[in-house]
Amino acid sequence: MDQRTSVRRTACAAGLALLLLTASTACTGGVEGTPGAAGLRDPYFPKLGNGGYDVTHYDLALDVDPAAHRLRGTATITARATQDLSSFNLDLAGLTVQSATVEGRPAAVNRAGRELTLRPDAEVESRLRKGRTFRTVVRYSGSPQTLTDPDESEEGWLRTADGSVALGEPTGSMAWFPGNNHPSDKASYDITVTVPKGLTAVSNGELTSRSASGTTTTYHWHIAEPMASYLATVAIGRFDTKTSTTPDGIEVFTAADPAVAADSAGILDRVPEIVEWEAERFGPYPFSATGAIVGRPGDAEYALETQSRPFFPGPPDAGLLVHEMAHQWFGDSVTPESWRDMWLNEGFATYAEWLWEEDQEGNPVQKRFDAAFDDDENWAFPPADPPTAADISQAPVYEGGAMVIHRIRQAVDDDKRFFALVRGWTKAYRHGNASTADFTAYVEKTTGQDLTELWNTWLYGGSRPDSKD
Structure with missing residues (x-):
């Protein structure tokens, strides 16, 4: 090949490449997306959370069989792109993904440990531009895991005497739903849980419906205010429940395991008093609902300020209730x-x-x-x-x-x-x-x-x- 032939062929190849690039960018609005980061470089948990998007709402539909220790879930995640995305990640531990769609079309799913990478098809990628809202649906199932923290405490999905409780600080929420599992990304939630008849499913926010069908009962909880993923909870078991309102009209929902219900009644009746006392010092209560969940001693190793409804492993004393309720301002709202x-x-x-x-x-x-x-x-x-x-x-x-x-x-x-x-x-x-x-x-x-x-x-x-x- 002489030098002139080489130059002509190089020019033709460059022209073809330019033509293909022009066609590609024309299909995607002139912008090529890049992958969202797999981790937000938190000082202590660098791989926790994901970059490139901000979740605005989670709609979680869970079907739980505590006796078999099985969970089947569908997570519908509404998010806003914070960059032009070609792919993005979700945090999920242990559970098996059956399928995923982005904007209604199948997405390729790759898994590396607790990281899911979703790659939408070319038609959807063209719509994942910075500032645009998109919807992802992930269907998954399996036996949810109990995770061990760096300090050796247990979180994630904890089995109890007659059910389970999900506790997420700092990383455990990935044990029961896929998401952007870092406190910097807050969202509203709908959590719908179907459980065997005779059991109750308690979660955050307000109970908007309860319906029985055959051998199961379904509970739908709604959390309108933004919530970090580590503050989401689901407690499943037999509970004595009570509903009331504070003088300011805030809904109070408490649930106590029957084994500790009598010993819990007095302190749970003080929830409105403590909310009012703290509101005088810290400002208006930040949520539309409040309350508490009291399990049995041994259900967990600690209490946790799960948003609007702290969890306690056994009846708390007044000081512990004050502490976890104060978190509704410090940690849950701020x-x-x-x-x-x-x-x-x-x-x-x-x-x-x-x-x-x-x-x-x-x-x-x-x-x-x-x-x-x-x-x-x-x-x-x-x-x-x-x-x-x-x-x-x-x-x-x-x-x-x-x-x-x-x-x-x-x-x-x-x-x-x-x-x-x-x-x-x-x-x-x-x-x-x-x-x-x-x-x-x-x-x-x-x-x-x-x-x-x-x-x-x-x-x-x-x-x-x-x-x-």
Whole structure:
């Protein structure tokens, strides 16, 4: 081949490539999509969550047979693309995917561990442009898993004496539905659960319908306000339930296992009182429903602030109920941007316990602060910088975080202004996400004070200061 022939052929090949590229981009509106990220690089769980889209609504239809430990589910996920997408990921652990569609057309599904990659066909890909809303339907089934956290606690789908309970902090929701499993992506939910007759399925939000058909009963729960996936729950079993309303018209739904119902009745009757007490201090209750789920001791190793309806493994005392209800403001409504911001949840909820003890039992907050200061466990690491994922639920995040809140209160030096600051915080980030940087900037702007020394000493300091002052 001489040089002129080579040049002519190269030119023809380039022209053909340009023609094909032009045709391809013409079919897709002139823009080629790229894959959404498989993970949001959370400081402690880098593979958790997914990039390229924002979920606005989950519609979960579950058929559960607790005796056989089987779940069959259909997840309809409505999302908005935040980039031009060629494919995207969902988090799902263990369960088998039967099929998936995007915008009504079959999508290819690839799986690598807990990551599902969905690749829509060419016709649908042309519609997955930044800012566009799209709908994904995933059908799946299997035996849902119990997952083990870095701190060795169990979450995900937990089996109970007569059913099961789903608890998701920090990663467990992927055990029972596919989704964008990171606190930064909140959505509204419809959760419909079909269970064998005689069992009850309790979830978040409001019970909109209950219907029996043959040997099964179906419960439909609706959560209008945005919810992070780790706060979603389903508790299945035999429950004594009670429905009422608070003086402000908020629906109260409580459910207690019959084995502990009598011992739970008194504390559950205090839910409206505690909601009202916390609303005075933290601002209006952020959801249309409230309540609690009380299982048997041993159903789980911990209580959890599942949105609008915290779960307790056995009857809680007043302090624990106050703590989990305070999370409805701190964690559920104002949700951490990443798991590094966990102290914002637990510090405020722990401080709520201190406030309650002062109001109800006459135990001064300062006394609780002093005890926390003297406890060596609370100084193992800074509240805002746990060293590993196993540490995000340890003492410095809870009591260390509460000490930070008390030091802010002391810096403000005026209770009226302090509680106005707290109510302003829950209002400013209501139903949203917030980081530690958002909080410190908000406090300094609101107080007009430079609190660098407070943050460096109490929030980020690596050791106990010489003085409590």
